[in-house]
Amino acid sequence: MDNTDMRILDELATNSRITMKELGEKVHLTGQAASERVAKLEDHDVIEGYTIKVNQDKLGYSVHAFMTIMIQHTNHHPYHSFIKAQGQYIVNNYKISGEGCYLLECKFPSNEILDNFLEKLNAYANYKLSIVINR
Structure with missing residues (x-):
């Protein structure tokens, strides 16, 4: 990995749909050289895949x-089953160290649905809630 590879990664993180010619121009390579570098980064699993950024507000998920998440016992299976069943609201479920067991990132269409989710969650775990005000 050199500075050019890092610049390629930065450009692809900003816009993964950029053409190899445009990418090459931005990092001072030919399109073919940029394409070869991207392929090498993919082959070495530095680039694991490409994704899109979705506007959750436009999909109706404004919260x-x-x-x-804090679970008092060692059996986390019921919590995991609950999270799978609530998949439409779950963005990420990270296992963490520190104060809690998991950091759960969610999206909801309304505060009422969030409240309903939290009431159900209480059967499996305790939690501390933080709402995103602005990004």
């Missing part, structure tokens, strides 16, 4: 929340 963005983070929850620190």
